Amino acid sequence: xxxxxxxxxxxxxxxxxxxxxxxxxxxxxxxxxxxxxxxxxxxxxxxxxxxxxxxxxxxxxxxxxxxxxxxxxxxxxxxxxxxxxxxxxxxxxxxxxxxxxxxxxxxxxxxxxxxxxxxxxxxxxxxxxxxxxxxxxxxxxxxxxxxxxxxxxxxxxxxxxxxxxxxxxxxxxxxxxxxxxxxxxxxxxxxxxxxxxxxxxxxxxxxxxxxxxxxxxxxxxxxxxxxxxxxxxxxxxxxxxxxxxxxxxxxxxxxxxxxxxxxxxxxxxxxxxxxxxxxxxxxxxxxxxxxxxxxxxxxxxxxxxxxxxxxxxxxxxxxxxxxxxxxxxxxxxxxxxxx
Numbered sequence: 001x002x003x004x005x006x007x008x009x010x011x012x013x014x015x016x017x018x019x020x021x022x023x024x025x026x027x028x029x030x031x032x033x034x035x036x037x038x039x040x041x042x043x044x045x046x047x048x049x050x051x052x053x054x055x056x057x058x059x060x061x062x063x064x065x066x067x068x069x070x071x072x073x074x075x076x077x078x079x080x081x082x083x084x085x086x087x088x089x090x091x092x093x094x095x096x097x098x099x100x101x102x103x104x105x106x107x108x109x110x111x112x113x114x115x116x117x118x119x120x121x122x123x124x125x126x127x128x129x130x131x132x133x134x135x136x137x138x139x140x141x142x143x144x145x146x147x148x149x150x151x152x153x154x155x156x157x158x159x160x161x162x163x164x165x166x167x168x169x170x171x172x173x174x175x176x177x178x179x180x181x182x183x184x185x186x187x188x189x190x191x192x193x194x195x196x197x198x199x200x201x202x203x204x205x206x207x208x209x210x211x212x213x214x215x216x217x218x219x220x221x222x223x224x225x226x227x228x229x230x231x232x233x234x235x236x237x238x239x240x241x242x243x244x245x246x247x248x249x250x251x252x253x254x255x256x257x258x259x260x261x262x263x264x265x266x267x268x269x270x271x272x273x274x275x276x277x278x279x280x281x282x283x284x285x286x287x288x289x290x291x292x293x294x295x296x297x298x299x300x301x302x303x304x305x306x307x308x309x310x311x312x313x314x315x316x317x318x319x320x321x322x323x324x325x326x327x328x329x330x331x332x333x334x335x336x337x338x339x
Contacts, residue, residue, distance in 0.1 A: 002101065004031040004082040004173075009068050011038040013088040014047050016220070020091050025053040027092050032080075035088075036072030038062045065169065066185035066194040073176075073184060080176050087128075087170045089220035091119055099215040100173040103161070110207030111174035111199065113167035114215035117154060124153050126219040129168020131158040132211030133196065134337070136317040138259060139244045141166070141196055143329070144211065147317065150327040157330055159213050165311045167209050169195035171217045178202055186246075186299075188292060192232065193239040200247045201303060203310035230277040233270075237263055237285035245289070245296040246303060260286060262318070313337055 006028045010017065017035070025033045034055045035048050039062040048056045059071045073083060082104065084097065096114060103112045116129040125131060130145030130152075142148065144158045167174075172195060182201050185194040199209050241259065248255050267282035289296075315336040320326040 002082060003080045004084060004097070005076060005080045006031060006033045006084045006086055007072065008033070008035045008086050008088050009038060009065060009072065010035050010040060010044055010088045011062060012040045012042045012044065014042045014044040016088040017044060017047055020088070021051055021054060024086070024092055025051070027094050027096060031097065034076070036068060038068040063187060064190035066189045066191065067187040070184040070187060073179060077176070077180055083174055083176055083179060085169060085172045085174065087219065090171055091218040093216045096215045096217060099212045103210055103212050104173065104175070108208050109210055110178045110202045111167045111172050112210040112212050113172050114217050115211070115213040116168055116171055117216060117218050119218040119220045122218055125151050126221050127151060128170040128219055128221055131213055132162055132164035133166040133168065134311065134313045135165050135196070136313045136315055138316065138318070139240065139248060140317050141193070142317050145329065147321055147327055147329065152328055161213065162211050163311050164209050164211050165203070166196040166199035167211070170219050178207060188295065189239050189242060190235065192235040193243055197243050197246065200310060204303065204306035204308050206308040209311070230281050233278045234281035234285050237282050238288045241285065241289045242292065242296055245293065246300050249307065309338065311338065
């Protein structure tokens with residue numbers, strides 16, 4: 001039997017652990033369940049120690065989602081064939097791991113994810129990953145079941161397994177050798193889009209990624225950082241620029257100019273809507289790119305040798321969504337998906 005660890009990154013999430021940890025242990029048997037604690041200041045550690053079957057790793061500092069997982073998984077490197085990375089605010093279904101492990105019998109698959117549904121509204125997809133993630137030609141991320149802020153009802157429209165660009169960090173089964181071979185997540189991202197960056201880097205090395213909808217989990221979403229927070233706006237805009245700078249294989253500066261221009265349009269839209277803090281965060285995101293550009297460009301140069309094509313949507317999701325009013329994955333032109 002393959003060795004697998006379900007690894008839950010936790011920061012001050014004791015209330016989520018009280019709701020979900022026992023059930024996760026039960027539905028993950030016979031595999032190990034490890035809580036990687038990112039320097040919580042609540043009663044998380046005390047609670048975990050009362051739960052039979054729960055193991056704990058304590059990080060020495062809080063380095064965010066990306067760094068937190070890197071720090072924790074270094075401590076168990078070489079002990080497991082697979083990691084199932086799981087947010088603390090996720091409820092898992094019975095036998096959820098079996099379809100995912102079966103998909104990993106294909107050695108070309110670097111990682112896969114279940115269908116991610118909303119814990120609050122189980123008939124709806126959840127924002128973080130939905131039914132598998134893609135990027136378009138301008139590196140905008142979107143999902144089967146969620147494009148920008150439009151989240152679909154799950155009516156069985158995405159029941160087929162599918163190759164995707166990226167798998168959700170909220171619930172991802174990944175080969176441990178893949179994770180460690182590229183140094184894990186990029187700590188510069190701190191949180192948000194670090195899984196997209198990881199999958200693209202592995203994708204350019206030839207690995208594939210899949211969504212397996214017969215496996216289901218239910219995600220609360222925004223459990224650590226609310227979706228409509230200014231900080232999340234900052235991280236999403238900043239990290240999308242980081243993603244492009246590191247991984248885009250074409251002419252970098254024209255792409256950055258185009259994306260930053262589009263960001264500016266989005267920022268003024270926020271301003272006209274009275275969301276002044278969001279406008280400011282877009283500006284700060286651009287300043288962060290300038291201050292981190294040398295580091296990112298050095299990483300880019302190291303990654304340029306990896307040129308295997310990745311699954312990508314060759315269309316323009318902004319045009320589809322805002323001009324053509326195609327707000328669901330089922331309505332976009334699938335001929336523009338190279339898989």
